[in-house]
Amino acid sequence: MRAFNFLDKFDKIETNTMVIDKGLGYHYVEDFLKVCGDYFNFIKYGWGTSILYDDSIIKQKNEVYDSYDIKSYTGGTLFELANNAGKIDEFFAEADRLGFSAIEISDGSTVIPEDERREFIKQAKDLGFFTLSEIGKKNPEKDHEYTTEKRIELINKDLESGSDLVIIEGRESGKNIGIYDDKGNVMMDDLKEIVSNVPNNKIMWEAPNKNQQIDLILNIGNDVNIGNVNSNDVISLETLRRGLRGDTLGKV
Amino acid sequence: MRAFNFLDKFDKIETNTMVIDKGLGYHYVEDFLKVCGDYFNFIKYGWGTSILYDDSIIKQKNEVYDSYDIKSYTGGTLFELANNAGKIDEFFAEADRLGFSAIEISDGSTVIPEDERREFIKQAKDLGFFTLSEIGKKNPEKDHEYTTEKRIELINKDLESGSDLVIIEGRESGKNIGIYDDKGNVMMDDLKEIVSNVPNNKIMWEAPNKNQQIDLILNIGNDVNIGNVNSNDVISLETLRRGLRGDTLGKV
Amino acid sequence: MRAFNFLDKFDKIETNTMVIDKGLGYHYVEDFLKVCGDYFNFIKYGWGTSILYDDSIIKQKNEVYDSYDIKSYTGGTLFELANNAGKIDEFFAEADRLGFSAIEISDGSTVIPEDERREFIKQAKDLGFFTLSEIGKKNPEKDHEYTTEKRIELINKDLESGSDLVIIEGRESGKNIGIYDDKGNVMMDDLKEIVSNVPNNKIMWEAPNKNQQIDLILNIGNDVNIGNVNSNDVISLETLRRGLRGDTLGKV
Numbered sequence: 074m075r076a077f078n079f080l081d082k083f084d085k086i087e088t089n090t091m092v093i094d095k096g097l098g099y100h101y102v103e104d105f106l107k108v109c110g111d112y113f114n115f116i117k118y119g120w121g122t123s124i125l126y127d128d129s130i131i132k133q134k135n136e137v138y139d140s141y142d143i144k145s146y147t148g149g150t151l152f153e154l155a156n157n158a159g160k161i162d163e164f165f166a167e168a169d170r171l172g173f174s175a176i177e178i179s180d181g182s183t184v185i186p187e188d189e190r191r192e193f194i195k196q197a198k199d200l201g202f203f204t205l206s207e208i209g210k211k212n213p214e215k216d217h218e219y220t221t222e223k224r225i226e227l228i229n230k231d232l233e234s235g236s237d238l239v240i241i242e243g244r245e246s247g248k249n250i251g252i253y254d255d256k257g258n259v260m261m262d263d264l265k266e267i268v269s270n271v272p273n274n275k276i277m278w279e280a281p282n283k284n285q286q287i288d289l290i291l292n293i294g295n296d297v298n299i300g301n302v303n304s305n306d307v308i309s310l311e312t313l314r315r316g317l318r319g320d321t322l323g324k325v
Numbered sequence: 326m327r328a329f330n331f332l333d334k335f336d337k338i339e340t341n342t343m344v345i346d347k348g349l350g351y352h353y354v355e356d357f358l359k360v361c362g363d364y365f366n367f368i369k370y371g372w373g374t375s376i377l378y379d380d381s382i383i384k385q386k387n388e389v390y391d392s393y394d395i396k397s398y399t400g401g402t403l404f405e406l407a408n409n410a411g412k413i414d415e416f417f418a419e420a421d422r423l424g425f426s427a428i429e430i431s432d433g434s435t436v437i438p439e440d441e442r443r444e445f446i447k448q449a450k451d452l453g454f455f456t457l458s459e460i461g462k463k464n465p466e467k468d469h470e471y472t473t474e475k476r477i478e479l480i481n482k483d484l485e486s487g488s489d490l491v492i493i494e495g496r497e498s499g500k501n502i503g504i505y506d507d508k509g510n511v512m513m514d515d516l517k518e519i520v521s522n523v524p525n526n527k528i529m530w531e532a533p534n535k536n537q538q539i540d541l542i543l544n545i546g547n548d549v550n551i552g553n554v555n556s557n558d559v560i561s562l563e564t565l566r567r568g569l570r571g572d573t574l575g576k577v
Numbered sequence: 578m579r580a581f582n583f584l585d586k587f588d589k590i591e592t593n594t595m596v597i598d599k600g601l602g603y604h605y606v607e608d609f610l611k612v613c614g615d616y617f618n619f620i621k622y623g624w625g626t627s628i629l630y631d632d633s634i635i636k637q638k639n640e641v642y643d644s645y646d647i648k649s650y651t652g653g654t655l656f657e658l659a660n661n662a663g664k665i666d667e668f669f670a671e672a673d674r675l676g677f678s679a680i681e682i683s684d685g686s687t688v689i690p691e692d693e694r695r696e697f698i699k700q701a702k703d704l705g706f707f708t709l710s711e712i713g714k715k716n717p718e719k720d721h722e723y724t725t726e727k728r729i730e731l732i733n734k735d736l737e738s739g740s741d742l743v744i745i746e747g748r749e750s751g752k753n754i755g756i757y758d759d760k761g762n763v764m765m766d767d768l769k770e771i772v773s774n775v776p777n778n779k780i781m782w783e784a785p786n787k788n789q790q791i792d793l794i795l796n797i798g799n800d801v802n803i804g805n806v807n808s809n810d811v812i813s814l815e816t817l818r819r820g821l822r823g824d825t826l827g828k829v
Binding site: 074075076077079080081100101104105107108109111112283305306307308309311312315317318319320322323 | 347348349350351352353371372373374375376377378379380381382383402403405406407410412415416419423433434435463464498
């Protein structure tokens with residue numbers, strides 16, 4: 074039973090929230106899901122972290138995430154490494170063996186021709202994975218080469234290719250990348266231009282910092298899709314979505 | 326038994342320390358209390374977080390906090406939401422049912438007339454709750470409208486109304502609010518003016534950041550009441566209070 | 578078994594990594610070691626924290642750290658406090674009783690004559706402890722009095738005295754100290770001058786922040802010794818060392 078259930082704050086918000094797992098212990102995951110397992114539906118094993126520990130822990134974690142209807146996937150960096158090594162078929166098979174139910178296709182650290190990208194998205198879909206694709210470069214200088222128009226074009230192309238959700242790169246830091254300036258503030262003009270030209274329910278904004286989450290909620294809506302949330306901040310984000318925190322109280 | 330007990334650092338400091346719980350798992354709480362349960366005596370379930378998870382977890386956590394003589398309460402935001410909904414009696418009853426032993430009365434996100442505030446403090450006291458009241462606005466622009474003189478007046482009025490402890494708002498960030506400038510530095514003139522005009526053992530300073538904790542300890546004393554401490558920083562704060570860390574070693 | 582083992586990223590890197598324990602619970606430690614226990618070999622109970630909780634927890638934690646071949650020691654601040662109290666023999670005996678296998682000799686918060694420092698290093702070694710010594714002052718103003726030449730001289734003297742590893746102070750914050758400016762950026766000229774004049778495998782750089790870890794890895798090598806790593810960041814650091822994260826992918 075929920076506490077304080079005489080307050081009218083319980084309508085389920087239809088949205089997507091993605092949390093980063095950068096090496097969480099299994100018992101920690103079990104414990105924190107009891108508190109916040111209803112408030113996110115994607116877990117990303119950040120970048121190449123899932124290579125570094127025993128596969129039995131990955132399988133265990135994926136099972137418990139799955140029991141909360143949380144889709145799991147590895148960071149796109151691992152996909153890119155597999156592609157560089159010419160081992161994409163092995164990559165998809167291994168993701169399946171480990172219990173990952175989603176795949177991220179990205180080119181944040183490497184160069185992948187557009188037609189190959191399109192093929193990878195299709196291949197992941199055909200194999201039954203929920204397929205996310207990411208727009209953005211890890212290196213800020215390279216990322217800044219993308220104009221807003223280019224980002225919009227890339228988003229819409231990915232959706233045409235069959236991507237289920239398109240992620241806008243924000244990294245773990247949320248600074249000097251994508252729609253964020255070097256202090257982590259949202260560049261509102263860029264945000265609004267993108268929002269006007271894409272289907273918003275198909276976009277997931279990586280927004281690790283609270284000020285970014287607030288700006289997205291207040292400008293796009295409390296059902297905006299948000300990713301790269303720290304595991305300690307899931308409940309905080311949900312209170313922002315529902316106006317249960319000063320920053321959004323009375324505004325959502 | 327304590328380690329290194331030949332060092333003369335074990336006198337209990339009579340003070341109040343308040344920690345934020347923004348959605349901690351039950352087993353995590355059990356585990357971390359074994360390390361630091363002697364070093365704080367208030368736990369605040371931040372803002373409206375306690376609405377979002379099963380009441381059985383709240384009850385369990387309140388019981389284990391209680392076993393360490395740690396008083397629990399919900400963030401004032403939840404009190405304000407209940408007040409807005411005209412459900413204050415239900416709020417107090419529910420807090421009691423869940424095992425909360427303290428109440429925070431605040432107007433950080435809403436407007437509450439002074440006489441109503443006074444009544445709420447009395448009502449909470451009459452119901453047997455340890456009663457904290459908070460001075461400050463969540464919105465920095467509104468908070469800046471308070472002069473230091475006004476803050477002093479409000480503090481003393483709350484104490485006259487029966488408040489057991491008056492909290493000075495610092496938020497989770499500790500920036501651009503109350504006695505903190507936009508970089509989170511303590512504005513010393515403001516601090517000193519308040520300290521000279523209120524009973525210091527009745528004030529709790531929200532001070533989430535280490536530099537703030539150091540400034541408060543070195544300027545007010547190592548028994549200054551400090552709140553909004555991160556659950557990972559309880560032991561760190563206690564070492565600062567006791568001169569067990571470079572920043573205060575030889576100075577307290 | 579490791580996941581994604583068709584990728585060629587599994588060669589063990591011969592290096593030293595030191596993590597700070599600033600009051601971790603026992604079960605948390607057990608849980609997180611299953612994920613990252615292979616990727617660090619020193620644990621430091623920061624500054625004077627180990628005084629504050631029951632010695633049975635310290636012994637338990639030291640046993641489980643030991644089972645992963647992770648050497649444990651108390652922060653140098655505790656050594657300095659014992660020295661100030663004239664209780665160095667008691668300090669070494671107590672460290673042994675609690676299962677600490679290493680000792681840090683420092684003068685970050687106090688003044689210790691050079692010949693006494695040399696004696697302490699020898700004494701710790703003779704007692705069978707792995708012996709680390711630290712160069713740097715906790716107080717930034719005092720720390721800035723050290724020229725780079727002086728740091729180099731002190732490092733080499735400590736090594737002559739028998740120190741197994743010399744730590745360059747970076748504090749928990751990594752700002753305005755040692756080789757870091759007040760924003761936490763590495764001062765490259767200072768770094769390079771030190772690196773050219775000392776045996777690098779004998780130096781451990783305290784580098785709590787990701788940008789610092791990246792700069793050290795890209796400038797000194799992926800086997801650079803790094804310390805003051807947050808317990809949440811062990812896996813992240815190892816991905817940086819191996820080129821499994823965008824920042825170092827293709828560069829190590």
